[in-house]
Amino acid sequence: MREKLPFSRSDVLEWMKTYPTPFYVYDEEEIRKCVQDLYRAFSWNPGFKECFAVKACPTPAILRLLRDLGCGTDCASIPELVMSERSGISGHSIMFSANEVRVEEYREALRVGAIINLDDVTQIGQLEKAGTIPDTICCRYNPGQFENTNGIMGHAYDSKFGMTYDQLKEAYRILKEKGVKHFGIHSMVASCSLDNNYYPSLARELFTLAVRFRDELGISVEFIDLSGGIGIPYRPGEQAIDIASIGEGVRKAYEEVVEANGMSLSIITEMGRYITGPYGYLVTSVIGEKHIYKDYVGVDATACNLMRPAIYGAYHNIRILGKEDEPCSIKVDVVGSLCENNDKFAVDRELPAVEYGDIAVIEDAGAHGHAMGYNYNGKLRSAELMMHADHSVTCIRRAQTMEDYFATLDIDTEFC
Numbered sequence: 001m002r003e004k005l006p007f008s009r010s011d012v013l014e015w016m017k018t019y020p021t022p023f024y025v026y027d028e029e030e031i032r033k034c035v036q037d038l039y040r041a042f043s044w045n046p047g048f049k050e051c052f053a054v055k056a057c058p059t060p061a062i063l064r065l066l067r068d069l070g071c072g073t074d075c076a077s078i079p080e081l082v083m084s085e086r087s088g089i090s091g092h093s094i095m096f097s098a099n100e101v102r103v104e105e106y107r108e109a110l111r112v113g114a115i116i117n118l119d120d121v122t123q124i125g126q127l128e129k130a131g132t133i134p135d136t137i138c139c140r141y142n143p144g145q146f147e148n149t150n151g152i153m154g155h156a157y158d159s160k161f162g163m164t165y166d167q168l169k170e171a172y173r174i175l176k177e178k179g180v181k182h183f184g185i186h187s188m189v190a191s192c193s194l195d196n197n198y199y200p201s202l203a204r205e206l207f208t209l210a211v212r213f214r215d216e217l218g219i220s221v222e223f224i225d226l227s228g229g230i231g232i233p234y235r236p237g238e239q240a241i242d243i244a245s246i247g248e249g250v251r252k253a254y255e256e257v258v259e260a261n262g263m264s265l266s267i268i269t270e271m272g273r274y275i276t277g278p279y280g281y282l283v284t285s286v287i288g289e290k291h292i293y294k295d296y297v298g299v300d301a302t303a304c305n306l307m308r309p310a311i312y313g314a315y316h317n318i319r320i321l322g323k324e325d326e327p328c329s330i331k332v333d334v335v336g337s338l339c340e341n342n343d344k345f346a347v348d349r350e351l352p353a354v355e356y357g358d359i360a361v362i363e364d365a366g367a368h369g370h371a372m373g374y375n376y377n378g379k380l381r382s383a384e385l386m387m388h389a390d391h392s393v394t395c396i397r398r399a400q401t402m403e404d405y406f407a408t409l410d411i412d413t414e415f416c
């Protein structure tokens with residue numbers, strides 16, 4: 001949660017003249033600043049690149065903003081590859097990190113020139129079926145045990161991703177034999193980590209592997225992909241990570257392991273949540289109040305707009321515009337209108353007294369928010385807006401219409 005919202009009730013009332021609630025709004029300036037700080041933290045590493053995890057916020061205006069700041073993307077499907085390419089990101093600026101990949105997906109990844117990140121040694125055969133094995137390739141490592149996981153991905157040995165050490169080594173050996181020249185190592189063993197030591201300790205482990213594989217296999221590991229997993233403070237009292245200190249921690253490991261062994265390599269990150277999470281807001285109107293065995297406040301957004309609370313019990317701070325400084329005098333569940341009882345944005349939340357027409361802002365919704373939207377109960381997905389420095393907004397995705405909802409069927413017959 002942020003200390004203060006970057007927009008006011010009167011800003012939102014102005015936007016609502018054109019865009020009815022619910023809608024998402026992203027803060028362009030803050031996203032820009034976040035990326036600039038990230039690049040500053042890793043400026044000691046000449047090849048550093050953030051490949052934004054498209055799944056976190058798959059909207060072309062966001063991808064273009066990030067592209068202009070030097071970012072690439074991390075993709076896991078053909079539509080994500082196509083969206084990246086059409087947003088001006090292609091070639092080695094794309095990491096294709098997927099598991100259980102179909103041949104046609106590899107074919108598309110090869111077409112756009114993405115760096116392919118193999119999730120399993122058996123994927124080498126799949127990739128060969130799609131075409132030729134490229135000169136540059138990455139493999140995903142699952143260390144099994146890793147001390148800095150926060151358990152959200154489960155223990156690494158419960159995670160479906162990546163290869164064991166022996167499989168990884170075998171994959172590199174085979175790939176070298178097949179003519180691959182440039183190698184990368186990828187690993188993701190935490191999600192939403194608020195530990196400043198997560199990246200540095202993961203980096204140290206992967207740097208050590210790079211040295212070992214050079215010595216034992218004679219391969220050239222030219223990049224390390226630390227993937228995503230850096231968290232944001234959703235709950236009051238949680239401490240934000242310090243990107244400068246994370247960059248320094250990784251630098252220290254780099255000097256002690258990579259440079260000390262006479263090597264150099266580039267660092268890639270694939271953050272999603274950290275880049276857009278805190279800078280996206282779901283704006284919704286209060287449309288009801290109800291008092292039965294518990295007290296409820298109803299809003300016009302539903303879990304179809306933001307499913308994290310419903311599926312993970314995730315916490316999102318909620319502020320009532322214009323009442324930010326009023327004391328919290330009610331304790332309520334904030335609910336949407338789905339015919340499902342998990343459609344709650346908050347449970348037993350203390351809020352200032354609200355009334356019909358108040359505007360509630362659900363914070364930290366900029367990553368894995370709109371992206372996870374769905375259409376249950378015939379709910380249409382909302383618009384996404386980009387807020388500029390002068391607080392004007394541009395629509396970067398219109399709201400779904402009923403025609404969109406019916407687009408995959410012929411409503412007047414039973415056939416398609």
Ligand SMILES: *Cc1c(COP(=O)(O)O)cnc(C)c1O
Nearest residue numbers: 053097227228229270271272273
């Ligand atoms: C989801 C994912 C990310 C981004 O994760 P965040 O928690 O949003 O930073 C990066 N890389 C891969 C391979 C992923 O699956």
